[in-house]
Amino acid sequence: MDSLSTAEFEESISGTNEVRTCARRKLTSTVWNSFEKITKPNGKVVAICNHCGSSFVGDSGTSNLKNHLKRKHKELVGASDSSLNASTQEFSQEKSRRDLAIMLIKHNYPLSMVDHKYFRIYSHGLNPEFVIHSRNSIRSDIISIYKEEKEKMYSFLESVSSKVTLTTDIWTSDHQNLAYIYSCI
Ligand SMILES: [Zn+2]
Structure with a gap:
């Protein structure tokens, strides 16, 4: 996982004057197919939903984003996005x-x-x-x-x-x- 995807995203962020610049690094979770990660001028990061434009602060990791997809975009959460289904947990x-x-x-x-x-x-x-x-x-x-x-x-x-x-x-x-x-x- 790249260094930006978890640590920086999990910082708490506030404000709405985001500027869509940089931060387009490869993100590992498939949840990022539905969100765009944006770095604000102050260096903080937010996630913007590609489907409805909702923005999310980063203090709860990607589970917050997955929950949003399940709640608001149920039709998009299908078998194609395995990271959203708990049943895909690796068996040991x-x-x-x-x-x-x-x-x-x-x-x-x-x-x-x-x-x-x-x-x-x-x-x-x-x-x-x-x-x-x-x-x-x-x-x-x-x-x-x-x-x-x-x-x-x-x-x-x-x-x-x-x-x-x-x-x-x-x-x-x-x-x-x-x-x-x-x-x-
Ligand atoms: Zn949305």
Whole structure:
């Protein structure tokens, strides 16, 4: 991405006496097919909509411009402009695999969930590319995350200049018959 497209555009701008000069560098987002970037005499930058002439200050990045297209020029926002569609987010097997492990941890879901038929159907429906690994692979992912988090906790505790007191309490849930440990630093 060129240096003008994000950093300068994200500066806050005010006033309306724009002069259409320079700043015609290559912009990476396809949203710029619908906007013209203009540099004012004072060096500030605004974006002008090619369809209706609305001008935008730059303090919210290109998402502001995309929202304008979606709201005011709905007919122009089609499959041809992929940057305007959230569904084009790049798929990552590794990221999704990690997200799955984090979901199991955070919601205390059973590892067997990855073998559940309808969970697999659901997942496949969202993205057929995602490969759900075996229960053992998910277990090793969870242990890796645990080790990472443990290291982070060690680093954090080492960085604390004061002393640390750890208090714990334990009780059993009547409803689920599960033991809980409560810790407080
Ligand atoms: Zn417009």
